[in-house]
Amino acid sequence: MVDAVVRTEKPATSRRTPAGGAPTAPHSAAEAAEPRINVAEVTDLLLGTWADTRREAREMIKDPAFWNIEGQTVAEQRERVLGQLRLIVDAGAAARSYPPEYGGLGNNGANIAGFEELVLADPSLQIKAGVQWGLFGSAILQLGTKKHHDKWLGDAASLALPGAFAMTETGHGSDVAAVGTTATYDAETEEFVIHTPFRGAWKDYLGNAALHGRAATVFAQLITGGVNYGVHCFFVPIRDESGAFLDGVGGEDDGVKGGLNGIDNGRLHFDHVRVPRENLLNRYGDVAPDGSYSSEIDSPGRRFFTMLGALVQGRVSLDGSATTASALALYIAVTYGNQRRQFDSGSGTSEVVLLDYGRHQRRLLPRLATAYAQAFAHDEFLKKFDGVFSGRSDTDAEREDLETLAAALKPLSTWNALDTIQEAREACGGSGFLAENRLVGLHHDLDVYTTFEGDNNVLLQLVGKRLLSDYGRQFKGKDTAALARYAVGQTAGKVFHNAGLRQLGQSVTDFGSTARSVELGLREEQQRELLTTRVHTMVADVAGRLRPASKLSPAEAAALFNENQSDLIEAARAHGELLQWEAFTDAIHRVSDDGTLQVLTWLRDLFGLSLIEKHLAWYLLSGRLSAQRAGAVSRYIGRLCTRLRPHAQDLVDGWGFAPEHVRAPIASGAEQERQDEARAYMAALAASGNAPVSEKSLKKK
Template sequence: MVQWTPNTDTDLPSCPSSPPSPDALNKLLFPTNRELREKLFDLLKEPLFRRRTDISVRQHRELTTARIKRLHQEGVFRNTIALQKPEGSRRYDNVIAVLTLLDHSLEVKLGVSFGLFGATVHKLGSKQQRDFWIPRLENFEAFGCFALTELGHGSNVRGIETRATYLPETRQFEIHTPNETAQKYWIGGAADSATHSVVFAKLTIRGIDYGIHVFIVRLRRPDGTIEPGIRIADCGEKAGLNGVDNGRIWFTHVRIPREDMLSGLSQVAPDGTYSSSIPSANARFGVMLAALTGGRVGIASNAIGTAMLGLTIAIRYSFQRRAFAPSEGSLEVPLLFYTSQQRQLMIPLATSFVYGFCARDLSDDWYRAIESGSVSKRTHVVSAGYKALFTWFMQDALQAAREACGGQGYKSDNVIAPLKADRDVMLTFEGANTVMMLQVGKTLLAEFGSATRNSGRYDENSILSALNAIPRKSGSTKQLDSAFFRSTFLRLEKEQVVALGNQYSKALKKRGGSEFHAWNDCLEQAEKAARAHMCRVIHETFECHVKKAYEIDEHSADALGLCGQLWGANSIQQNADFLRLRCISINDATVIAGGVGDLCEKMTAIAKHLVEGIGIPQHLLAPIAVNYVKHNSRARL
C-alpha cells in the first residue's frame, strides 16, 4: 500500500513546534482491548473483507453472512456477551467499533442477535433462560431477531397490537397477529436468516390484559424451513443497509410452551396466575425496553466512529488535492489552504473528538447499569440525547466530507457517500431522533415542575441541579475558556427550560387541562430545551476528559482542549437562540464568529496528527485518502 504523504506546503497553516502525538491520542480514544482491535484490523485485510460496490441485495446479504462466519471461525466473539459481565460487553463493543468501519450491515446484523435479542434475554429472562440462550447466540447455534416494531407502530411501542393469549388447558401461549397494522415490520434478520425471535406482544390471561411481554418464538427449523403458522415476507430494497434482511412476520395462532415467555420479571403459573416483581404496568413497560437503551448507547458510539472515518478520508484528500493558484503560473494550492474547506472539515473533526469521549462515558455508565441492574435517569436521558445528537451530527459530518471531496466524494469506491446512505437509517431506528429529543425534553419539564413546587430549587439529585447556581457571565469571550462556555451554556439551558415550563403551563390552561394537547403545543420548545441541556452536559463531560488527559500527555490534552473550544464556539455561533435569549451580547457573537475561523486554522495545523490519532488503517480508507492520481492513472487500467 502506498504510504500517505500529506502536503507539507507552506501554503498551509504551519504545524506547532510540539504537536500532539498520534499514538498518545489513539490511546486516549481507545484505552481498552487494544490488542483485540489490532488483531481485528489485521483480519480485515483478508479479501473477504474488501469493500464491495455494485453488488446486489442478495449478494450483499450473502457476503454479510460469510463475513460473520469467518469472524466466528477466528473466535472474535468469544467471551463477549456470554460472559454476562461488563468486560464482555466492552469487548463486544470494541469488536463492533472496528467492524462498523467496514460495513454497517455487518454491524447491524450482529447487533440484532447479540445486542437486541441477547440483551432482551439477559434483562428479562430468568437465569435458566439466560444461561440457555446467551451462549448459544455467541456460538451461532441460534441467530436471533427482535420483533417489536409493527407496520402501524414504530416509535409508539405501547401501541403494538400483536397478541399473546395464555391457554391454561394446554399450558401454552398463542401468539397471533390480529390485523394488517400488527404485522411485525422491519425485523432485521427475519427475512431469511434468523432462527428465533423475541416477540413483543400484549399478554392476555382469561380476558385480562397484562400489557406487553416478551416471548421467544422459533421462526425457522434447522433445515431453514419456516415454522407452521408463521408467514414471513421481505421488506425489500432499501436506500442502504442492504446486507441486512429486514422482514415482516405474521403469526397465525402460533402456540409456544409456557416456558418461552421471558420470565425474569414476570411469570405466568401453569394455572394462569400472573405475578411480577414490578407491580406497576408502567414501570414494567419501561424495563421491557431496556434492550433499546443498550442499542442507543451503541448507536451513539458507532455514529462517532463512522463520522471519524468519513472525515479521515476527506481530510487526507484535502491535503493532497490542489485547486486554483494564487498567481498566474504558480502551483495550485491544497484544498485545506481554503478557509471555507477548513471550516467545512475542522468543525466536525473537533466535534467528533468531543462526542467520541462523551460516547465512551455513556458506554461505561451503561456497563455499570447492566451490572447493578438499574439504569439511572441520567443514563436514560443521556442515551436518548446522544443517540439523536450524535447520529444527526454523523450525517452532517458525512455530508460535509462528501461535499468537501466534490465528485470524488460521490464515487462509491471512496466510501463516504455509500457510508452516508447506509447510515441514514440510524436517524430513525431504535427511536426516531425527534422522539428521542422529546423524551429528554419531557424529563426536563418534569424536573422543572418538581423544582417549581420546591420554590424553584432543583433537588440535589436532579439532572438540572446545576441550574441552582448559575455563574454570572464568567470567563472570557476572547479566550473562549471553559468558564465562559460553562456559564453561557448554563444560561441558555436555564432560559430554554424555563421557557418550556412556562409555555407548558400556559398551554395546559388553554387546552382545558389536556396534558397531551398541551405538550403537543410545546414540542418545538421541548426540543430546544433538550438541545440546550445536552450541550451543557457534553461540555461538562468533555472537560473532565481534557483534565484527565493533562495527567497523561500534555500535547494531546492541548489538542483536545482546542477541539472543545472549536466545538463550543461553533455551538454558539450556529444557534441564534444564544442571541435571541440574551445569553451573549452582539459583541460576544461577533468575537465568537471571528474566533471560529482562527480555531479552524489552529486545528488545520494539527489535523494530520489528529487524523493519525484516530488511527483507521489504510485498508479501511479509500483511494482518494492515499494517492488519488496514481489510483486513477492510465497505467492501472
C-alpha cells in the same frame, strides 16, 4: 517537509499565515513551528476505556473477508454478511457480553466496543451482528431467566440459532407500548397464542426475518384471564431446518433498501401460533399454569420501561458506531484535502491545496471537533452502561440516567454522522461520489441509524421530559414565597447577568480588540456558562408555559404540551450538546503532554464556540450576547480553524485507522502521487523552454 518546493522565498509575516497567503500556508505543525500533538497518546484517548478490545477488533477486520464489496447484488451481499458472522464466531469475537458458560466473556463494555468497530469493515456486518447478538440474543439474556439461557443462549452465541428481534410493527415503531400483536394465555393447554389481528400489527423491518432467522423474540400484549398486562417478550420459532415457515407463521421480504442491503430485513405475521408457557421471557413478569400473573414490579409503566431499558445497548452502540463512521469520513476528506490542489492564488504560484482555503477549513474542522467530542462523551456513556449491566452500579437511578444518556447522545451522533459524511463527500468533489472512496456508501448505510432504536425526535422528547421532571423536583415542598423569589431571580437574569461573562461583554475595549476579547473571554468557564445557561433557561421557559396543564382537561393539557413540544426537544438537544462539551473538557484535563493539551484545547474551543455560533439567534434574542460579540464569535472560529489547520492531519491520524480500515484510494497517497507527477511535468516543461506562451502574456505586451 511537505510541499517545501513551493515555499516562497519572501519572509513570512506570521507563523500561521506566511507571506504569499494560502499557497504557502503550513500544512503541518512542524512547518508552523507550533506544538504538535502526541498522536499515540491521542489515539489511546480516543479509543477509550476498552482500547485493547477495539484494537483487537480492528486487527480482525484487516482481513479482506470482512470488507463490503461494492456492486454486489442484494442476494450476494446477504450471503456474504452471513458468512462474515461465522468468521466472527470462529475468531471468538461474538457475544462478548454473554456469560462464559454460554460462549461469552461476561464483559459488557468490551462487547459494545468491539462491535462498534465493525462499521469500519461493513455497516451491514455491524448491524447484522447487532441483530443476532445484541438484540435477539440479548433479549433472551436480559429478559429471560436461566432456563431460557440454558435452552437457547449458547446456540444464539454460536450462530447455530439465527434469530430476529420482533419489536417494531408496520403500524407502531417508536411507540412500543401500543403494538397490536397479542399473546393470549390458554390455561387449558398452558400455551400462549401469538396473533397479529390486523395488517398494521405485522412485525416489520426485522433483520434475519426475510431469510436467515429460525426464531424470533416477539414483543406482544400479554393477555391472561381477560386482562392485558402490557408488552412482554416471547421466544417464538419461525422456520424449520430447511428454512420454510412453520405453521401459522408468514412473512415477506422488505426488499431493496436505501442502504444496509447485506441484512435480510423482512416482515413477520402470526396466525394463532401456539408456544409453551415457558417461552415467555419471564424475568420481569410471569404467568402461572393457572393463568395468574405476577411481577416484582407493581407499576405497569415502570415494568414496561424496565424491560425496554434492559435492551438499551442498541442505542449505546449506535452512538459509538456513528461516531466512528464520522471519523472515517473526516479522515478521508482531510487527507484528500491535504493533497488535492485546485486553482492558483492568482500570482502565478502552484495550485492551492484544498485545506488551505478558509472555507474548506470551516467545512471540516468544526466537524472534526464534534467527532472528538462525541468520542469522549461515548466513552463516559459506555462506562456507565458497563457499570449498570455488570451489576456494579445497577440501581434504579443509574438505569434512569443511562436511559436518558442514551436518548440524548444517540440522536446527536447519528444526525451528525449524516451531516459529516455528506459534507466530507462534497469536500472531495467528484472523487467523493465514486463508490470506491466509500463516502456515498457510508451515507446510505448510516441513514437509517437516525431511526434505529427509536426515532431521534422521540428520544429527545424523553430527555426533555426527564429534564422537566428534574426541574420540578427543585420546587417540591417549597412554599409560595420561595417560588416567588425564584421567579424574581429568573426575570432579573441572576443566573447569567451577574456572571463574569456579562461583565466581559461590557468591557471589550479593555482588551484592545473584539477578537482578543472573545479569545480571552470565551474560554473554558465562559463556554460552560453559556452552554449551561441555555439548557437551564430553555427548560425553565418550557416548564413555566406548561405549569397551567395541571388545571386543564386531559385534551387541553395535551394540546398545551404539543404547542411546546418543539421547544422541549430543542432543550433536550442543548442538554446533549452540553454533555458532549463536558466530556471533551474532562478528557483534555487528563492529557499529560503539553503540545497535545494545547491543540486539543483549541479543538475543544472550536467545538464549544461552534455550538454557540449555531445557536446565536437564541443568545441574541435572550440577551446573552451582544450583536458585536456574536459577530466576534464567528470571526474567532475562523481564527481557530487557521490555528488548527497545520494540525488537521495529526488529528485525523489520531483515530488510529490503518489502510485496511480506510480503503479509500483518495486517502491512500495516490492523490499526492498524481499531484507530484503533474507538478514535476509542469516544472520540467517550463525548464525546457518549450512551454507554450500564455495568451494573457501576449496581451500584456
